[in-house]
Amino acid sequence: MTPRDLELAAKLCAERAGLSVDPDKHYLLENRLAPVARREGFSSIEELMAAVRNREEERMVWAVVEAMWPAETSFFRDPATFELIASDVLPKLARRAGKAPLRIWSANCGAGQEVYSLAMLLAEQTSFGAGVELFASDLCERRLEKAQSGLYSQFEVQRGLSAHRLVRHFESAEEGFVLSPRVRQTVRWRRVNLIEDIARLGQFELIVCRHLSAHLAQAARERLFANLTSARAPGGCLVLGGGETAPGLVCAAERPGFHVRPGGERAAA
């Protein structure tokens, strides 16, 4: 990639999604953008970037930005986080929610492994069921499509998923394994740009948004946390990655990543 193309890609990522992409990491940009170029019918990344520059087509611009969006994910990533959600957070939230449905949001769901990990936890707890609304969003349309299919490769199901859960919640498919419709259909999906106004989504008792903030520029990070904090229902819990912190919230003791309002309201974690 030419320095001009690298700078254009980094600029678009910053403008559209608040993503901080170092143009010096040309190998990363080339690795991510080469498949986009092939998919869109260009013979090279240079051709793709020329089209982005000259045509100014929104679809093409977003194809570049979405390709650079963080993609690392696995089932039950950081298992201790899910153990705490299952054993502690969900029971407390369920008691407080009363008859109103408990709203849970996986805000940067990627290819679906995180929200489906939550869906499996809920399916395994008989005390929940119809009383939970499970919502998942991501910036990337293609990842949302993959997530909704519930189809995962042999490699993907071996990353974090126990054999017990594999045989309990999945069915064999031609090219891998597909999550059972019973679990898959508990999730509602939507493309969301987390640095835009998200008030329309309403509030959630549990929000999970892990390992994203470090990839954002400072201003976008502030916007992200302001949005997530506003979307957290009173008494609700925001789960970030270990080491991430949200201004205005405190990390619950002994629970890395679990953020609640300091004092004043009954916390879930």
Place this chain on the structure above:
Amino acid sequence: MKICLVVDDSRVIRKVARRILEDLGFEVAEAADGVEALAWCRTITPHVILLDWNMPNMNGLEFITQLRAEPAGDQPRVIFCSVENDLERIRQAMAAGADEYIMKPFDGDIVASKLTMAGAL
């Protein structure tokens, strides 16, 4: 040091598994089939067994069935490690007493993750 018994009729797979397991801090022993593995277990109980399915003399399923029927005592964790990737086969292995299941090919991350899930790491 924890002992892991690798049971596989492929010398190459045993060598690859040995390297991964030694990096994870295990002492590694090897057996080429279920008969050899059962004899090994009656001498020293390993902490965990990495078990292939298709082997001559005694296959993995026959081995684990006999192992789990042994008189009460320390029972090792057993992780199947096989090219068999049909869910029905995996169910069969778990029902026979396996603690986890790895579908080949595998890498160090998958082995470490499955050992953790089986409570062996």
